[in-house]
Amino acid sequence: MMGRQSGGQEKLFYSFNLEDHVPENHLLRGIDRYLDLSDLRKHLSAFYSHTGRPSIDPELMIRMLIIGYSLGIRSERRLCEEVHLNLAYRWFCRLGLEDKVPDHSTFSKNRHGRFRESEAFRHLFETVLKQCMAEGLVSGEGFAIDASIIKSDARSDHSLPGNEPINWKDDVRSTRAVKEYLTALEEENSVATIPKRISLTDPATRWTCAPGGPAFFAYSTNYLIDIDAGIIVDVEATPANRSDEVNSTKTMIDRVEERFNVKPHHLIGDTAYGTAPMLSWMIEDKQIEPHVPVWGKSKRDDGTFSNSDFTFDPDLDRYTCPMGNHLNTTGRATSDNYILYRSKNLECIDCPAKSICCPKTPNRKISRSIHEQSRDVARALSKTDAYKQSRKDRKKVEMLFAHLKRILKLDRLRLRGLSGAQDEFLLAATAQNLRRMAQWCTPLPTKRVIGHA
Ligand code: SF4
16 A cells, blocks of 8 residues: 655654764764863863853864864865754754754854964864873874875966065965965074965965876875874874975974873884984984885995995994995085095006996095984884884875875865964864774774764
8 A cells, every 4th residue: 555654844842852863873973972072161261252242162163173074074164054954963063953053154263263373173183182092092102104295275377486576565465374474484584495386375385296297286284193093193284395294203203292291112104204314313312213214325226336335334434345445534524414435546546346336436435424323223124024014004194194085085275374284184183083983992883884974
C-alpha cells in the first residue's frame, strides 16, 4: 500500500533535543571531546570593555572557525549559512534551534582586532597541543621539520618588478597588509633583499616558482611535528623562501622548549636544513642529533678527487692528499665562514695524479667550513639504522601537508599579510591536531567516522 506522509509543519511545540540528532560517530563529537575552551574567556578578558553592549561570545566564534578549518569550509559567509542549517554544527557551537548565528562580518572585525592583539589563535593552538600531550600523543623523542608553499591572495597582474620604485604612501595602496609590511621593515631596521616581483596588495608575500608551473605569490607554512603520532607541535608562517623557512626552525624549537619544556632527541629534515651553521646550531647549541642530509658540493662526479679523498688532521690543522702531500692554511676564515687549504705548486706540477686532482689549476684547494666538525657528526649519523628509520618518518610531515591542501582545502590563503597567513596556518594546524585526537583517541568501536569534508 502506498503510504502518505502524516503531519505537517504547522506544529507549534516540539519535543526536540539536538544531542539526540548528532550521530555518536560524528567527527565533531570526537573533536568536542578533546576541545577545552574554559580558559579562553580569561585569556581574552583584558581585550573587552567592561561596559557597553555584550559582544558575540568569542567561544562561539572560535567553535565556528574550528568547524570551518576542520571540514574545509573556507568562506566565512558559507560557514555562517552551514552553521545555520546543520544540526551537528549547531550542537558543536552550543546553539539552540532558534539561536541566531553571527554575521560573517563579525569574524573579520574580531580577527583584525582582539583575536590578533591577544594572540587568541596561538592560545587555542597551544591549548589543543597541551591536550595532545595529556593524551600521550607527544613523546618528544623525535621531531620532523618541513615547509610547504601556499598560494597567497595576491594576483600576479597587480605587481611590479622588485627593482621599480613604488610609492607605498599612495592612498590607493594604503591597505592593512601594506601597512603591516612597512611596519615590519621599519622594526627590522634593515633593507629587504630585492625580490623579482613585488605584490602591490600584499608586499610581504614572495614571488615563487613551483616546479614545472608558472610563478605565483606565496607564503610558506612551516611545521614542526612529533613523529610518534604526527602531532604538530609548532607552526610558523614565513615568506616563501628557503632562508626564512630554515630560520623558522630555531624559532619553533626554542618556543616549544620554552613553553612546554620539550626538546627532541633528534630532528629530521631535508637537505635545506643541512647547512653547516644549522647543523652546528643543532649539535653545539641545542644538543639535538641532526637526522638531516649534509648540504654541500664537496662530492665531485667528473672523475676527479673529491674532498673526501683527502684526510684531515685536526691536531696539525692540515689535509693530506692521496699522494701523501700536505695542504696547509693561513687559518683565516672567508666572509662566508670557510677556511682555505692549498697544496704546493711545486709538489703538484710533476704529480702523476694531477689530471684527476686539479687538471685546470696549478694546485689543489679545499675549503673547509668552520662548522665542519658538526658536518662530520651529521655524516656519521647518516650511516646509522636510526637515520634510515628517520628517512621514512619524514614522510609524516609531508602527509600532513597533503591533508592540509586536499582535505582541508587550504591550497590558497584568504587573508593577506604575514599575520593573516599566520592566523590561517595556526587554525589549520589546530584543526589537524583536533582531528587526529578525535580519530586516534576516541573510545568508540571501529566504525566509519562521519562528518569528514
Ligand atoms: S696534484 Fe697535488 S694535491 Fe693533487 S694529489 Fe698530486 S700532489 Fe696531491
